[in-house]
Amino acid sequence: MAKGLGKGINALFPGESLSSNETIEHLALTELRANPYQPRRIFDESAIEELAISIKEHGVLQPIIARKRVNFYEIVVGERRFRASKLAGLTEIPVVVREMDDQQMMELAILENLQREDLTPIEEAEAYTNLMDNLNLTQEQLAARLGKSRPHIANHVRLLALPEDVRILLSEGKITMGHGRALLGLKRRKLISQVTEKVLSQHLNVRQLEALVQSMNDNVSRETKKKVKKDIFIAEKESQLRDYFGTNVTIKESKNKGKIEIEFFSADDLERILELLED
Numbered sequence: 001m002a003k004g005l006g007k008g009i010n011a012l013f014p015g016e017s018l019s020s021n022e023t024i025e026h027l028a029l030t031e032l033r034a035n036p037y038q039p040r041r042i043f044d045e046s047a048i049e050e051l052a053i054s055i056k057e058h059g060v061l062q063p064i065i066a067r068k069r070v071n072f073y074e075i076v077v078g079e080r081r082f083r084a085s086k087l088a089g090l091t092e093i094p095v096v097v098r099e100m101d102d103q104q105m106m107e108l109a110i111l112e113n114l115q116r117e118d119l120t121p122i123e124e125a126e127a128y129t130n131l132m133d134n135l136n137l138t139q140e141q142l143a144a145r146l147g148k149s150r151p152h153i154a155n156h157v158r159l160l161a162l163p164e165d166v167r168i169l170l171s172e173g174k175i176t177m178g179h180g181r182a183l184l185g186l187k188r189r190k191l192i193s194q195v196t197e198k199v200l201s202q203h204l205n206v207r208q209l210e211a212l213v214q215s216m217n218d219n220v221s222r223e224t225k226k227k228v229k230k231d232i233f234i235a236e237k238e239s240q241l242r243d244y245f246g247t248n249v250t251i252k253e254s255k256n257k258g259k260i261e262i263e264f265f266s267a268d269d270l271e272r273i274l275e276l277l278e279d
Contacts, residue, residue: 022096022098023096024063024094024095024096025094025095025096025097026092026093026094026095027066027073027092027093027095028091028092029082029085029086029090029091029092029093031072031073032064032066032072032073032074032075032082032093032095033069033072033073033074033075034074034075034079034082035074035075035076035079035105035109036074037102037105037106037109037110038079038109039109039110039119039123039126039127039130040079040119040123042120042123042171042172043080043083047080048080048083048084048087049084049087051080051081051084052084052085052087052088053088054084055081055084055085055088055090056088056089060081060085060090060093060094062078062081063078063093063094063095063096064076064077064078064079064081064082064093064094064095064096065077065078065095065096065098065108066078066095066096066097066098067097067098067099067100067105068097068099073095073097074105076098076100076105076108076109077108077109077112078112081093103134106130106134107131107134107135110127110130110131111131114127114146120170120171120173121156121159121170121171121177121180122159122160122167122170122171123171124156125156125157125158125159125160126160128142128153128156128157129157129160129268138271138272138275139153139154139157139272139275140275150276151243151244151246154246154272155177155181155246156177157268157269157272158181158184158246158247158265158269159177159180159181159184161184161265161266161269162180162183162184162192163192163193165193165196166180166183166192166193166196169196169200174200175196175199175200176206178206179196179199179206179209182206182209182210182213183195183196183209183213184247184248184265185210185213185214185217185248186213186216186217187216187217187248188216191216195209195212195213195216198212231253234251234253237251238250238251241260241262244276245262245273245276246272247262247263247264247265247269247273248262248263249261249262249263
């Protein structure tokens, strides 16, 4: 799960606190609709229930943010409070109504979820991708503005290269982000789903999966050519490069020359790697 933004919502939206000309209104819950750009697909029902208990005792301590539509209001920030208020039996909720276009609405919803640690690794990856696409930012620029490391963002975005069935398992918490990263190291991408089933059936931890992936990749190498024992120094450099680029890196030697192979999984992933090479 996300660990919260290093610089907060103000990193992208200065002055998101309540301004002097804004007031808090109390709107009927029936007048409010969910944010159509909500990046979060999975809501923790137990957390909603806990919040509902708190709301019954103390009320809604922080107003939600919404924008006016023709016949209703769309929630921009605060859907958890909205759901918990309904569960608590409230009929109205404090709201700050703010003018906002679709892009601003989507961006603020994404940032609110990241800051509140409410996204799964896949949802977080999609949120980063949406922010980069809509704000025209590189991974490095987004990392700087959010107070995150570039590898953190890169490692999340890479998860979107997993097959859909594996992404679902990751979102459901049946495998971890560490499992997802290890699976992306498989040379035979078509085997990812099959290997994931083995992870589940044999309850493999990340270390065990990494060893399995390495073994399978070694078998691929043996099938293509006679395996040559790799120099310890080269193997260490490969490991350092994998961590830096966030993808599989292979160093191949031949007498006094050689080559470095860096894998990428999409046009965006290639662009990310090229940016790293330009540093």
